[in-house]
Amino acid sequence: MARQATVPSKQRPAPRAGTINGAQALVEALRREGVEIIFGVPGGASLPIYDALYDAASLRHVLVRHEQVAVHAAVGYARASGRVGVCTATSGPGATNLVTGIADAIMDSVPIVVVTAQVPRAVIGNDAFQEADVTGITMPITKFNSLVMSAAEIPHAVHQAFYLARTGRPGPVLVDIPRDVLQEACVPEFTDEVSIPGYRPVLDGAPNQIAAAVKALAEAERPVICAGGGVIGSNASPELTALVEATGIPVVLTLMGKGALDELHPRCLGMLGMHGSAYANWAVNDADVLLVVGARLDDRVTGRLKDFAPRARIIHVDVDPAEIGKNKSAHIPIVGDAKRVLAVMVAQARVPQIESWWRQITEWRERYPFRYHQNSNRISAQYACDLLNKVTGGRAVATTDVGQHQMWMAQWYRPREPRHFITSGGLGVMGFGFPAAMGAKFACPDKTVVAVVGDGGFQMTVQDLATAVEHGQSLPIIVLNNGALGMVKQWQSMFYGGRFSSSLLRNPDFARVAEAFGARGIRVERPEQVEGALRAALETEGVPCVVDVICDPDENVLPMIPSGQSVAEMILDE
Amino acid sequence: MSEPHSATISVLVRNAPGVLVRVAGLIRRRGVNIHSLSVGPTEDPSVSRMTIVVDTAPERTELFAKQLRKLVEVLRATAIDGTPSVDRELALIKVNVTPGTRMEIMEIASVFRANVVDLTDRTMTIEVTGRTEKVDAILTLLTRHGIREMARTGQVTLVRGPQNT
Ligand SMILES: Cc1ncc(C[n+]2csc(CCOP(=O)(O)OP(=O)(O)O)c2C)c(N)n1
Ligand SMILES: [Mg+2]
Numbered sequence: 001m002a003r004q005a006t007v008p009s010k011q012r013p014a015p016r017a018g019t020i021n022g023a024q025a026l027v028e029a030l031r032r033e034g035v036e037i038i039f040g041v042p043g044g045a046s047l048p049i050y051d052a053l054y055d056a057a058s059l060r061h062v063l064v065r066h067e068q069v070a071v072h073a074a075v076g077y078a079r080a081s082g083r084v085g086v087c088t089a090t091s092g093p094g095a096t097n098l099v100t101g102i103a104d105a106i107m108d109s110v111p112i113v114v115v116t117a118q119v120p121r122a123v124i125g126n127d128a129f130q131e132a133d134v135t136g137i138t139m140p141i142t143k144f145n146s147l148v149m150s151a152a153e154i155p156h157a158v159h160q161a162f163y164l165a166r167t168g169r170p171g172p173v174l175v176d177i178p179r180d181v182l183q184e185a186c187v188p189e190f191t192d193e194v195s196i197p198g199y200r201p202v203l204d205g206a207p208n209q210i211a212a213a214v215k216a217l218a219e220a221e222r223p224v225i226c227a228g229g230g231v232i233g234s235n236a237s238p239e240l241t242a243l244v245e246a247t248g249i250p251v252v253l254t255l256m257g258k259g260a261l262d263e264l265h266p267r268c269l270g271m272l273g274m275h276g277s278a279y280a281n282w283a284v285n286d287a288d289v290l291l292v293v294g295a296r297l298d299d300r301v302t303g304r305l306k307d308f309a310p311r312a313r314i315i316h317v318d319v320d321p322a323e324i325g326k327n328k329s330a331h332i333p334i335v336g337d338a339k340r341v342l343a344v345m346v347a348q349a350r351v352p353q354i355e356s357w358w359r360q361i362t363e364w365r366e367r368y369p370f371r372y373h374q375n376s377n378r379i380s381a382q383y384a385c386d387l388l389n390k391v392t393g394g395r396a397v398a399t400t401d402v403g404q405h406q407m408w409m410a411q412w413y414r415p416r417e418p419r420h421f422i423t424s425g426g427l428g429v430m431g432f433g434f435p436a437a438m439g440a441k442f443a444c445p446d447k448t449v450v451a452v453v454g455d456g457g458f459q460m461t462v463q464d465l466a467t468a469v470e471h472g473q474s475l476p477i478i479v480l481n482n483g484a485l486g487m488v489k490q491w492q493s494m495f496y497g498g499r500f501s502s503s504l505l506r507n508p509d510f511a512r513v514a515e516a517f518g519a520r521g522i523r524v525e526r527p528e529q530v531e532g533a534l535r536a537a538l539e540t541e542g543v544p545c546v547v548d549v550i551c552d553p554d555e556n557v558l559p560m561i562p563s564g565q566s567v568a569e570m571i572l573d574e
Numbered sequence: 575m576s577e578p579h580s581a582t583i584s585v586l587v588r589n590a591p592g593v594l595v596r597v598a599g600l601i602r603r604r605g606v607n608i609h610s611l612s613v614g615p616t617e618d619p620s621v622s623r624m625t626i627v628v629d630t631a632p633e634r635t636e637l638f639a640k641q642l643r644k645l646v647e648v649l650r651a652t653a654i655d656g657t658p659s660v661d662r663e664l665a666l667i668k669v670n671v672t673p674g675t676r677m678e679i680m681e682i683a684s685v686f687r688a689n690v691v692d693l694t695d696r697t698m699t700i701e702v703t704g705r706t707e708k709v710d711a712i713l714t715l716l717t718r719h720g721i722r723e724m725a726r727t728g729q730v731t732l733v734r735g736p737q738n739t
Contacts, residue, residue: 139596140603144646147591164646198588198649322640 022151022181023048025188026115027056029158032190035086036060037077037442038115039070043090044130046117048182062442062467067094069435069464071101074112076439079422080397080449082235084165085112085439091119091179092130096137100429102172103141107426108256109233111170113161114142120180121149134176143171149178151186163194168201169320170233201319205336210344213291213315213332218350220289222311222357223249226272226301229256229425230294230318230338232418237261239342240293246349250361252280254295256425259415263394269361270414273301275407278559278572279364285567286360287312292330294338296323298426299564307566317341368559370411371573378552379527381405381480384534385412388452388478391534396448397440399423401433401457404486407557409452431460434477438464441473448538455481455507465517468544475544476537479510482551490556494571514546523548580609581635582654582661582731584739585624586616588647596645597624601638606630610663610728621649623739625730658734664727665709666691668699670720679719686712697722 020028026049030038037060042050053061064070067089074085089095095116105112119128135145144164148157154177161173217223231240237260244251244267251261252272261268272280284290290312295301302308305328316323316330317338324333334341372382385408388398394414399422400406406423415421422440424432437451458479468475489503511521520540524533524547537545558573587593594613601608609627616623630638635653642651671679676698683690683700686708692699702712706729713721733739 135592136595139592139599196646199646320644322637322644326637 018187019185020188021048021052022154022177022184022186023052025151025154025186026158026177026182027052027059028188029155029190030086031056031058033084033158033162035084037062038086038088039064039073039077039439040088041065041067041070041090041094043094043117045091045119045179046088046094046182048179049088049115049117062471064435064467065463066461067097068101068431069438069461069467071098071112071114072104072432072435072461073439073442074114075101075105075108075110076399076422076436077443078110078112078439079436080419080440081443082419083443084162085110086115087112088115090117090130091134092132095134095176096132099137099141100427102138102174104424104427104429104432105172106141106143108229108424109170110172111165112172113158113165114172114174116174116176117182118147118176118178121178122180124178134174138174141172142174143169145174145176147176147178148181151181151184152188154181154186155188155190159191160194160196164196164199168199169230201337202321202335203319203337203340205317205334205341205344207344209332209334210341211348213334214345214348214350216289216313216315216332217247217249217291218352220352221354222287223247223289223291223352223354224283224287224312225249225251225291225293226254226284226295227251227257227260227293228254228295231257231260232294234294234319234338235418236294236339236342237418239339239346241265242346243342243349246346247351248354248358249291249352250283250358252276252284254301254425255410255423257295258410258421259418262416263414264416269365271410274303274561274563275411275557275559277370277411278368278570279361281559281561281567281570282364283361284309284312289313289315291315291317293317293342294319297327302327303561304564304566307568368572372555374527376527379524379530379549381482381549381551381555382408382412383527384478384480384530384549384551385409385452387531388450388534389413391531391538392448392450394420396420396450396538397422397437397444399433399437399440399449399451401451401453402428402430402487403454403457404482404490404555404557405452405454405480407487408480430454430457432457434458435461435464437475437477438468438473441475449475450538451475451477453477453479454486455479455483455505455510456485458510459507462513465514465519465544465546469518472542473544474541476534476540477544477546478534478537479546479548480551481507481510481548482553482555483507484553487557493556495562510546510548514544519543520545521548522546523550525550579629579632580627581630581632582659582729583626583628583635583639583642584652584654584731585626585642585648586650587622587624588649589620589622590647593622593647594624596647597626597642600641600645601626601628604638604641606638610726612728612730614730625728627729652733652739654731654733654739659731659739660734661705661729661731662703663706663709663729664701664703665713666699666701666725667713667716668692668697668722668724669716670722671696671698675719679716682712682715688712
């Protein structure tokens with residue numbers, strides 16, 4: 001082999017004036033969209049992108065250790081900031097490693113743009129090395145995807161991807177670019193225009209429908225508002241708060257809607273659904289008018305559909321017409337953006353007569369608050385969540401993984417603001433919590449961000465402690481370690497006769513794992529140590545701090561409405 | 575939910591790679607059987623029309639149309655249920671003939687206004703156009719002569735009158 005294999009990049013043949021290659025056009029297009037950070041892992045097909053990134057001063061690339069982390073981090077970044085998150089992977093295995101995170105983003109309507117490299121055009125379809133049909137694989141889990149077949153099309157494809165990702169009902173958009181297209185010289189034309197004839201989201205609700213909704217709420221005796229993730233996605237919390245304050249109507253939140261209303265607001269009844277508060281579920285059960293905003297009424301919220309809100313006239317506001325009437329038919333459907341529709345409702349709002357309704361709700365609230373038992377030996381995971389809420393005042397951006405700890409955080413952590421509770425709602429993907437917190441921390445470096453994870457889920461993405469350490473992230477990671485795939489074990493104990501098949505974990509010492517990565521590690525075994533450890537982790541600067549909290553292995557999440565059942569079958573912690 | 579029946583959805587799509595797969599995939603994902611799906615150009619060369627017949631409960635047809643409208647390349651999706659419409663399908667049927675059955679088969683064809691488009695000493699190919707029930711009816715009559723092979727286009731549909739489909 002000739003020696004000139006190491007020609008420095010400056011000595012490469014200069015491109016023709018005005019021409020750059022596809023990868024450079026891509027980087028410039030991303031810069032024009034205001035992208036400041038990309039999460040990814042390089043590979044053969046995406047090398048041209050990385051070569052272009054080498055010169056891109058304004059674009060920071062965060063090298064993660066697994067592509068799943070790249071996409072969860074992009075989601076965490078997007079959900080914490082409201083901006084579009086971006087991640088990238090190489091062809092084949094790099095791209096397929098993103099699939100789980102893309103599915104999470106579509107389920108939770110998170111705006112992200114995913115850039116994947118593809119094998120060269122000439123070999124597409126030939127089972128080339130590291131070829132996977134990525135547009136085919138991701139078709140049902142993206143809002144849109146495209147395979148870009150010439151460098152000149154890259155600017156438009158990228159601009160369209162960002163536009164689609166953040167407008168209407170947000171979601172993931174994937175752009176797949178063959179390696180030779182990334183290398184192809186082009187004279188790119190950057191444009192701010194988009195014209196997509198088949199895509200015209202309706203943002204303003206029909207005035208007559210809104211008027212009907214306002215009237216129904218004003219005349220209601222037992223109204224309830226159910227706010228979902230769409231309220232947060234459309235930045236409609238100020239309008240929701242204004243409507244609540246103008247009318248005094250109680251609000252229940254879905255898991256995705258947590259923080260849409262300050263959870264210490266006296267009108268806020270917290271989360272409803274399978275593990276929601278008894279009083280939130282009873283309120284919905286007795287409601288005569290239910291205003292659903294930005295929520296898709298999935299089965300974890302409704303239980304058995306015919307018994308969900310059986311007495312209520314339902315007003316359903318959603319930017320996605322296909323969500324209205326999908327699970328539960330709406331008496332007053334309103335297609336529109338939550339922020340705009342709620343703003344109009346606020347302007348017209350009238351105060352309903354609901355004093356006796358509030359007396360009833362207050363009575364339920366006092367009768368069945370969330371509760372846990374913290375005895376002197378074992379640490380209740382709920383106690384740890386409750387403490388974290390108290391110590392942070394609900395002002396930290398909290399992310400969770402999936403399982404029991406997720407539900408306890410949903411019950412005990414009371415975010416005071418939107419975008420302060422980030423969890424995998426629709427997909428429920430383990431391994432999400434820690435990478436999402438990394439992404440959120442990159443988005444909001446000045447905020448306290450804390451990840452609360454299970455011992456099972458943490459091990460699905462724990463390798464990226466290396467990334468968080470490398471970037472000096474001050475990131476507390478609280479492991480609620482119950483030595484089990486707790487939620488699975490709970491279902492086995494309740495519905496499978498206590499036969500704990502493959503749900504018990506033999507774990508490493510997480511504090512020492514953290515130290516091996518260069519992070520700080522604290523192990524907590526006694527209840528009285530929990531608060532100090534949480535504070536120490538929150539105060540740790542410049543490195544992640546893993547707090548391994550050894551919890552009671554036998555605690556169950558209650559209340560619980562078993563899958564497919566109704567409030568009447570709710571299991572309470574008596 | 576009521577009994578599944580055949581529902582027709584007419585979809586205008588932008589001519590772009592992968593559109594057919596996206597539309598078919600969206601329906602498949604909901605566990606619904608596609609009875610027939612026909613695609614062809616329209617008066618606008620950048621737009622194709624798909625006519626999809628699915629087996630589904632009537633109240634779900636509009637939900638399908640709503641989901642289809644979410645696809646970025648879908649310009650319009652109409653659930654035809656109940657609207658007066660013209661439905662047609664074309665079938666080519668290759669049936670066995672002998673000197674003794676040829677006349678009878680030709681008679682059947684003429685009753686159904688079908689055309690004989692190919693003839694050998696052992697086979698006859700018949701082209702029939704009409705509503706699905708009509709095609710089914712001629713098939714029933716021809717079955718006893720032995721159908722060697724057959725190709726059907728699947729249904730195409732337009733709403734009657736000045737209203738667009
Ligand atoms: C990727 C993935 N695999 C499997 C599951 C099924 N699952 C749901 S909760 C759970 C247990 C999680 O255990 P852990 O992370 O320790 O949390 P815990 O429930 O104990 O709080 C499992 C396996 C899932 N949600 N995601
Ligand atoms: Mg666990």
